Amino acid sequence: MSFYNIKLKSNDSFQERIGEAEEFDAAIGRIVQSFSGLEISIKNVISIFLGIESDIAKIITEEMSFKNLISLLSSLFKYKYMKDNFNNPEIDIEKMFKELMSLCNNSEVYRNKIIHSQYVLKKYCVKTTSKMKKGLNTNIEEINADYLLDISDYISETSMCVEEFPMFLGISDFISGNGISVGYYKNKEVIAYFEYINNQSQSSKTNSSESSLAFDLFTSGSLTWATFGLLICSSN
Template sequence: MNHFIKEFRYSGFSFSEATEPSELNSAIGSLAINFSVLEDELSSAVICLLGTEIEEGLAVTSEMSFKSKLNVFSSLMKKKLEFGGYAYSPSDFRDLLAMCAKSEGFRNRLLHSAWVHDHAKKEIRRRKLSAKLSKGFRHDEEPLTPGQVLDIADYIIYTAVSLEEFIMNCFPEFKRPLESIVYA
């Protein structure tokens, strides 16, 4: 007798539908979706700076990590900013890069964690276990509310909008290859 279902199938319902909706799950979902918007904006920025055809640019960026895209974007844009003539200063650009890096750090910190639902304390805690050569074994926990996770999701989408604004102001002729909102 086979006890496990090894193949995935869409069923149209889920166990979570039989229980109360989780504000934390919703907040983490918002964070993940907002980060994907930021990553698409970064891919668009790299494609713009490379000056390639959209499909060629997407072929390059689709296999790059977020950090690699950020490094390439930074390297290419720094060259352009050296010549001036843009609406933004190198300081503005450094701030934008820092926001992108901070957004990735938030995303990694929350999505690569386990979650403790402490009914006694009536709180939810993010748990991170790690074993590193330099620090040894670490067990970190921090209480987080769904509202705090949504604050982080808002920061990430603000970063995505800021990146889009930066590229559109520097290169007004550029057409975004990846739309995250399609209007009727």
């Protein structure tokens, strides 16, 4: 005999159970998705720094907390910076990386605040903590969907900055992606490729000749970065 009749699967659609999606709920969902994207970007850059294939990198990183991922990425950067002596006369790489890590840490703080809070009337964010320094403390903040989207955008922009960081180190010339994979290129050659759906066919990868043409146009100034990205994605 079972005391609870709770089932995971239902034959009812989202529309039948919930109706129209509410802005507040949808905005929280976007924060979850954005933070997941940030974690993926960090893991990809770790793989590039280690110089190993993506599956081996996953064995190392998949069970790591976000804090440990940041620590590993920071340690690898410091090691490679000292060893390889990255030189970019236009940018203070150390300062840039420090700011990038600050953005990542802030993203986690914002994400945890939203995900680990209680919500009253989908208007008030109630965060209760019990720390040694302050003891039991409850903070109540009035928020709305616009503010939640600001957090989602902050995290997404941070993820893009992490993804692009190897370019400032000279490790990669450009990056292309199509939603299910992302490739890092150096001198028109793939140096790292990350596929998020392993069962995709070979055709899901960017066609090398089309990538080469797009790269030539981009470097000659004929394409903007945004147009270049669209061209790469459309070739898949």
